[in-house]
Amino acid sequence: RSSLNEKGFLVDPKNGREYDLSDAKVVASCSLEDPVISDNLEEGLAKGTIISAVWIGDHYQYLIRTEGEEDFLANSPYQWNVGDIVSVDIAKEKIKLRLKKDIGAYVVE
Incomplete structure (x- = not known):
């Protein structure tokens, strides 16, 4: 399960890669x-x-x-x-968020 670190970056637990989603555009959807x-x-x-x-x-x-x-x-x-x-x-737990770009665009180098 991914989590945020002290810098506010999303961390992938499988590989330790950090992602900066601070300016990410998302698509929201629900039933x-x-x-x-x-x-x-x-x-x-x-x-x-x-x-x-x-x-x-x-x-x-x-x-x-x-x-x-x-x-x-x-x-x-x-x-x-x-x-x-x-x-x-819409109840917040019913909303699904998806990145507009591929997650690779947000990798912290």
Whole structure:
């Protein structure tokens, strides 16, 4: 299991290699069922406008865009309208992070 050292570098326990991830760009993802959509704009981690709504038989699938142009795709049994401003909340343990670049780009020499 990797860990951070006193310099803040990620250390690979298999080979002792250090990685500096301080400026790393990541992609965050989760299951489509994990985001919770609400009309209470204060309770979510982000707020945005519903720009697409599709009925998929037993639930809706929404595309929500924030002012910063970040997109959230979420399933919900509840009906919202295109143009509605909503909050989106995702439990932190449900979020998976992946580096945009290969880990080799962050090796400390």
